[in-house]
Amino acid sequence: MAIYEYRCPDDPPFEAAHPIGEAPDTSPCPACGRSSRRIISAPHLSIANTAAFRLIDSTRRSASEPDVVDTRIPGSPRRVPPHSSNPLHRKLPRP
Ligand SMILES: [Zn+2]
Numbered sequence: 864m865a866i867y868e869y870r871c872p873d874d875p876p877f878e879a880a881h882p883i884g885e886a887p888d889t890s891p892c893p894a895c896g897r898s899s900r901r902i903i904s905a906p907h908l909s910i911a912n913t914a915a916f917r918l919i920d921s922t923r924r925s926a927s928e929p930d931v932v933d934t935r936i937p938g939s940p941r942r943v944p945p946h947s948s949n950p951l952h953r954k955l956p957r958p
Contacts, residue, residue: 869899876902 864880871877871892877899879890889898935941 868902868904870902871895871897871899873897876904 865883865886866878866880867886867890868876868878869890869892871894874892874894877893879886881887886901888901890901891897892899
């Protein structure tokens with residue numbers, strides 16, 4: 864069995880396992896069911912399922928799906944909101 868990659872026109876690419884040389888040119892998309900064409904992608908033969916591969920995969924994923932950070936970096940200065948003593952600035956709209 865080998866893993867082949869297919870691309871749906873509306874959804875992200877997906878993978879399907881088929882015997883080598885018997886992969887169909889199209890496969891139904893698991894998300895919407897539309898017929899999706901097989902695409903040629905780089906084989907992951909030697910580093911598949913290794914720590915290096917997981918690192919590369921998570922690095923690539925973080926470029927488009929970064930984790931949400933809700934705390935400041937340890938050691939970084941605390942952000943102080945700007946303050947003005949001018950009384951005219953009190954009438955300005957607040958963010
Ligand atoms: Zn789809």
